[in-house]
Amino acid sequence: MRAGLGVLLILGFIFLGQWQWERTQDVLAAERAGLAQQVAVDGLNPLGQPIASETVGRAVSAHGTYVANQQRFVIHRSLNGQSGVWVVTPLRLSDGSLIAVMRGWLPSDQSPGVNAPSGEVDITGVLQADESFYRGSPPDGSNVAAISQQSLQLGKLARDGYIRLSTQTPIDSPAPTAVPIVAQQGSAPFPFQNFFYAIQWWIFSFFVIGVYLRWLWLDANESSESSPRDEVG
């Protein structure tokens, strides 16, 4: 009967551990799916706040108008071995705030495709944090060394970070070449609680074996001795 109860407990604990392990996977998958979902940049990246690390790499959408006279060129950026520039144009959102949009690569700041469309556009892209290198290097006219709030100088209405453009409606023709960037990806919080519960259930099943063995050992000792009374204190 004791052995049966032990086996039952062990099987139950293994099953419960399995359940928590699957929950760990499910929670992680749900969180990752949530992160993959496209969201409006307004809600994700509030004005006047530094970009939150878990939002970096998120797919974002935005609606607004490009501000052509605040366009910047990030110099010394090569693509496929060819030197050129990145075109960064701020997009004015409906609330008047700005978000920098890295529209792509061009061989020079005179190349066709440099001018952004003048009307309202809908864009999608990937939210990126400021490039932290070359921080503080003085901008030279519209030429900058890196995409950062210090070098872009877009003013107080600029949101932190920038969008790496993926799609745009209406499209530019010709358009800057999309730049493949190794995106930083904010990671989903790991569900430690379920993970540890899974491990604990499995440890409990070993614990049952330990308790059962101890029981047998005590029984064997007790039957050989004449069952001494417990002392208290």
Place this chain on the structure above:
Amino acid sequence: MNNISGAALRYRIMAYVTGVVLATAFTWMVVLIVAWMADGHAFADFFSANEQKPGLYGALWIIHGWAYFLYLVVGVDLAFRLRYSIGRTVLILLAGTIPFMSFVAERYVHKDLAKRAQPTSIS
């Protein structure tokens, strides 16, 4: 199988640690659920919205998990020493998972020990 007082002390410590952690986590959970539902969310969604809960809150449940494991170890040890039946042992062990019950179990064990101590203290 002597030195019951040592085992009882270990059990008492773990009963209090497990109980306090569980009571705190549970009370906090109730507060969070009330706030969650006051925001117009569904009750069932509370348990999947992990990213919106404080980090310390999740940590408390993890701490309770490990504290409860130690509670099991010292609880079984004490139950063996006191020759408790399976049913009584299981009840005492389960008390560590129900909010505020580990205090009750600890009181019960403490009273039981006091009762057992009486005959020996007279002699």
